[in-house]
Structures are given as structure tokens and as C-alpha cells.
Amino acid sequence: MQTAHLLHDEHVEIEALMKRLHGLVRQQGLACPGEADRDAVMSKLSEIIAGIQTLLGGHLNFEEEHLFPRLAANGEADMGELLTAEHEPIREAADSITEIARTARDEGFTAESWRRFHRLAFELADRVICHAEKEEMALLPLVEELLSADDDMELASAHAKSRFKTGP
Numbered sequence: 662m663q664t665a666h667l668l669h670d671e672h673v674e675i676e677a678l679m680k681r682l683h684g685l686v687r688q689q690g691l692a693c694p695g696e697a698d699r700d701a702v703m704s705k706l707s708e709i710i711a712g713i714q715t716l717l718g719g720h721l722n723f724e725e726e727h728l729f730p731r732l733a734a735n736g737e738a739d740m741g742e743l744l745t746a747e748h749e750p751i752r753e754a755a756d757s758i759t760e761i762a763r764t765a766r767d768e769g770f771t772a773e774s775w776r777r778f779h780r781l782a783f784e785l786a787d788r789v790i791c792h793a794e795k796e797e798m799a800l801l802p803l804v805e806e807l808l809s810a811d812d813d814m815e816l817a818s819a820h821a822k823s824r825f826k827t828g829p
């Protein structure tokens with residue numbers, strides 16, 4: 662089953678990305694990055710934000726646009742609905758931290774924007790890691806069990822196209 666492997670590999674990459682985000686805010690703490698550490702923080706951050714937009718964003722879109730409809734067509738709509746509901750707060754947190762990081766790239770962080778970023782970064786990392794672990798336990802076995810070889814091939818090809826479209 663290519664689809665389950667592709668999703669698993671992306672979950673591993675996404676978890677690593679979230680751990681980098683977590684590490685960055687944990688290391689910096691609540692102290693707003695000043696002149697001395699601004700460049701180091703911003704360069705780590707721009708790589709993390711690019712990953713959030715392409716890898717995480719592309720992954721959520723692929724599941725919603727291609728995988729969940731295919732599960733629903735095989736009589737398993739509930740799983741897709743439940744997981745899509747978890748994608749919403751993940752997208753909101755991802756969009757908010759992207760916006761704060763983009764403003765900070767031009768204007769620097771303020772004490773307030775860093776505090777907000779710090780809180781949202783922990784929230785996003787926790788939500789995403791929890792969600793990916795849930796999918797590893799509940800979604801991937803269902804994908805293996807339910808999808809036909811044709812479904813699997815079509816999804817793998819849709820995945821390759823979406824990865825190409827959203828890749829860096």
C-alpha cells in the first residue's frame with residue numbers, strides 16, 4: 662500500500678518540523694528576540710514557516726481532497742469528518758503563526774507578538790503531533806484495509822501531483 666507509506670513518511674517529516682518549532686520557542690523562552698539573536702531566530706523560523714505552508718498545508722489538503730472522499734466512497738465517512746474537524750484549528754494556528762512570523766521578518770517581534778507567537782507555536786506543535794499520532798493508530802490501518810489496489814494507485818498519483826504543486 663503506497664498511500665499508507667506516503668502518509669506515514671509525511672507524518673514523520675511533519676513531527677520533526679513541529680519538534681524544530683517547539684525547540685525554537687522553548688530555547689528562546691518568553692524573552693522577545695532582540696538585536697543579538699534576531700537573525701538566528703528569523704533564519705530558523707523562515708525555514709519552519711516554509712515547511713508549515715508546503716509540507717503541513719499540502720498534507721492536510723491531500724487528506725481532505727483525495728483521501729477522505731475515497732474513504733467515504735468505501736463507507737467510512739465518519740473518520741474523514743472527525744479528522745477534518747481537527748484540521749480546522751490546526752490551520753487556524755498555522756495561519757496565525759505564519760502571519761506573525763511574516764510581520765516579524767519585516768518589523769521584528771514586539772514583546773506582545775512574541776508572546777502570542779510563543780503560545781501559538783506550542784499549541785500548533787501539540788495539536789499536530791497529537792493528530793498525526795491519532796492518524797497513525799486509527800487512519801492508516803483503515804487505509805490499508807479499505808482501499809483497493811486501484812484506489813491506492815490513483816491516490817499515490819494524486820499525492821505525487823499535489824506534492825509537486827505545493828513543494829518548495
Ligand SMILES: [Fe+2]
Binds near residue numbers: 724744792796
Ligand atoms: Fe490529518
Ligand SMILES: [Fe+2]
Binds near residue numbers: 724
Ligand atoms: Fe495526516
